[in-house]
Amino acid sequence: MDFNIDEAWADMMNRLTSWLDSLIVNLPNFILALVVFTMVIVLSKYVSKLTWKLLEKSSLQRSMKSLIAKLLSILVILTGLFLVLGILDLSKTLNTILAGAGVAGLAVGLALQGALANTFSGIVLSYIKHIKFGDWIESNGYEGEVIDIDLRAVTIKQSDNNLIYIPNKLVLENPLRNFSTTAQSRVILKCGVGYSSDLEFVRDLVCKTIKSHFENIENTKEVIFLYTEFGDSSINFETRFWIKSTSAIELLKAKTTAMIAIKKAFDQNGINIPFPIRTLDFPKDFMKSS
Incomplete structure (x- = not known):
């Protein structure tokens, strides 16, 4: 029993020593990977702000500008993640992640069909010019001013100052009446x-x-x-x-x-606006019969 414990202890110490040696050998790679990932995070924020400034004078809606800025920021972060995995010599892990992401993406897509439909509809609504911020619209039985279009719903403010959130899919698939398309x-x-x-x-x-x-x-x-x-x-x-x-x-x-x-x-001018009236016609001998 003592021999087994001593052997296990020696084996554990050998493994720890091996891991420590690997950590020391790969320490420069870890530091470089950390520096690269930090720079990527900062770069993603800068790209997002720069995208906003470049699109500020464009005719795209605010929701579309926000979507483009977020997509570019995510793209920069994903690129940095691949660089970090390459620096750490984890190419096999990268292939495993990509394979798992494909299967997980299919499962998530099937589970979130409604949410994805609203997201795609929100992208379309952000791009078309038939509906924009400040327009007074009527859709799905609700009427009000468009104050926001995001990837989930169109927000309108009714005349009584209440907010209505209509899913993008319903706005895109159903008739839309826009009172603001003309000046009159x-x-x-x-x-x-x-x-x-x-x-x-x-x-x-x-x-x-x-x-x-x-x-x-x-x-x-x-x-x-x-x-x-x-x-x-x-x-x-x-x-x-x-x-x-x-x-x-x-x-x-x-x-x-x-x-x-x-x-x-x-x-x-003595003109009458009549209200609904009803005339009762009684027979001549009505009083006699009573």
């Missing part, structure tokens, strides 16, 4: 007047009222007035006009201003 927006206002009203006078009054309250209406964009139907209690009409704004809030404000002005003009 159309206001559509519906109303009705009584059957006893002078329809030509109502038309002229509405057009005149709207033009007098909205100075930014261009001459080439005249107010459109259309009677739409004979309703149950009123003759309904629709008026359309343009304003120089693409914000949904400004559209609502313009519509409110138009409604107040038209109601005031109708009151001053």
Whole structure:
């Protein structure tokens, strides 16, 4: 028993001595590898900042610029990692890592299909010009101002200041309405007047009222007035006009201003906006039968 312990102790000491000798021999390589890796980390940060400065004046969106800067930084770090493994003479380990990365990448790709789809969609959304920061959009039943586009979701701020996060995949695959693609927006206002009203006078009054309250209406964009139907209690009409704004809030404000002005003009000229009514017709002998 004593012989086995002594032999094991001697074997352990020989191994430790061998490892210590290897460490001393390879110590310059370890120091060089540490210096190279440190320089690579610093270089990656510098490349990221330099990329931001070079892309600052480009028309790419902020999310796309961030993605390019991160990819270049990761590429520099991976290159430095390969150099460090080469300095440490770990080429076999490098081949093993690459082989394992391929298998692990396949497994991760299958497990994260949804996340990868959102990432790819985020890259596409960052590149196209149909949607950008500051645009007022409507997508997937939500409406608001685009304040961020990252690799996971599009963030929009609604008119009530709430934030909505829509996955990039849904924004890319579903219809998107962008109110900011043009410099103007159309206001559509519906109303009705009584059957006893002078329809030509109502038309002229509405057009005149709207033009007098909205100075930014261009001459080439005249107010459109259309009677739409004979309703149950009123003759309904629709008026359309343009304003120089693409914000949904400004559209609502313009519509409110138009409604107040038209109601005031109708009151001053004795024009009635009827509310729904129902007429009950009783037979002549109704009271007698009771």
